[in-house]
Amino acid sequence: KIFHFGPIGVSLMAAYATFLTITNGGSYLLGITLGAGCALLISLLFAWLSFRLEADALGILSIAVHLTFLTVVLNSTQVTRGALGIPRIPRLPFLSSLSSFATIATVIAILWLAILYMIDTGPFGRKLQALAEHEWHAKSLGVDREHTHIAAFLLGGIGAAISSILMPQYLLLLHPNDYTFPFLIILVMIVVAGKPGSILGVTLSAILLTLLKEGLRFLPLPTTMIGPIRLLLFGVILLLAVYVRRDSLFPQQRKI
Numbered sequence: 644k645i646f647h648f649g650p651i652g653v654s655l656m657a658a659y660a661t662f663l664t665i666t667n668g669g670s671y672l673l674g675i676t677l678g679a680g681c682a683l684l685i686s687l688l689f690a691w692l693s694f695r696l697e698a699d700a701l702g703i704l705s706i707a708v709h710l711t712f713l714t715v716v717l718n719s720t721q722v723t724r725g726a727l728g729i730p731r732i733p734r735l736p737f738l739s740s741l742s743s744f745a746t747i748a749t750v751i752a753i754l755w756l757a758i759l760y761m762i763d764t765g766p767f768g769r770k771l772q773a774l775a776e777h778e779w780h781a782k783s784l785g786v787d788r789e790h791t792h793i794a795a796f797l798l799g800g801i802g803a804a805i806s807s808i809l810m811p812q813y814l815l816l817l818h819p820n821d822y823t824f825p826f827l828i829i830l831v832m833i834v835v836a837g838k839p840g841s842i843l844g845v846t847l848s849a850i851l852l853t854l855l856k857e858g859l860r861f862l863p864l865p866t867t868m869i870g871p872i873r874l875l876l877f878g879v880i881l882l883l884a885v886y887v888r889r890d891s892l893f894p895q896q897r898k899i
Contacts, residue, residue: 645775645792646702648827649689650803652709655822657682658807659716662729662817671735679804686800690793709827716819728818732811748809755802756846762798763842771795775840829856832877852880 661678665671693701716723723729738744762768770791773781782788811817837848855876859869
């Protein structure tokens with residue numbers, strides 16, 4: 644198994660590479676190319692680390708790398724504006740209105756989920772499952788661990804690059820607070836509640852937990868209480884997900 648907590652760090656660096664280029668006079672094509680290249684290079688770094696570290700050590704080191712990236716962004720004030728972030732992020736012409744943005748973002752999400760589903764149910768998905776269940780047995784059957792890990796990390800890097808392009812355009816602001824440790828906890832919680840390895844489970848978990856998190860804003864509660872209530876609710880959800888067992892919530896059918 645792979646404990647990889649680096650996607651938010653990848654998205655952070657890809658977002659800054661993209662929008663620093665654009666806000667300093669570069670074209671959107673150049674910015675997106677540099678951002679995607681940055682995401683893929685960092686993903687290759689994580690893949691290289693996965694070859695040399697155990698799963699637990701990789702998880703800890705990926706958190707350290709994420710926090711290192713965040714520290715660099717916060718302290719490079721002359722380049723990144725530090726804790727002030729980058730305001731007035733320009734949108735692509737076809738994303739200028741909220742309705743068009745929502746439509747295109749939904750289409751991209753559906754296409755991305757369809758691609759992940761096809762990969763998961765195809766030969767590559769079976770290789771990943773074999774490596775997760777028993778690495779040595781998979782290697783004895785001819786599964787190349789290195790190539791499979793590289794492809795998996797690069798796939799995750801592509802997803803991080805997509806989010807790094809869309810989210811700052813929606814907010815019209817690129818701010819380091821959107822990539823801090825609490826957001827990493829939310830990401831881990833979504834995966835744990837949805838069952839690692841289950842595309843359907845993680846997708847439903849992401850939708851439901853996001854609706855819950857954002858829905859708390861509309862409750863007639865003081866703003867000082869919303870944060871603690873979120874943490875309590877998420878803790879209860881994690882306990883229930885583990886207690887009930889994700890296998891029964893989101894069963895995964897075996898395929899031949």
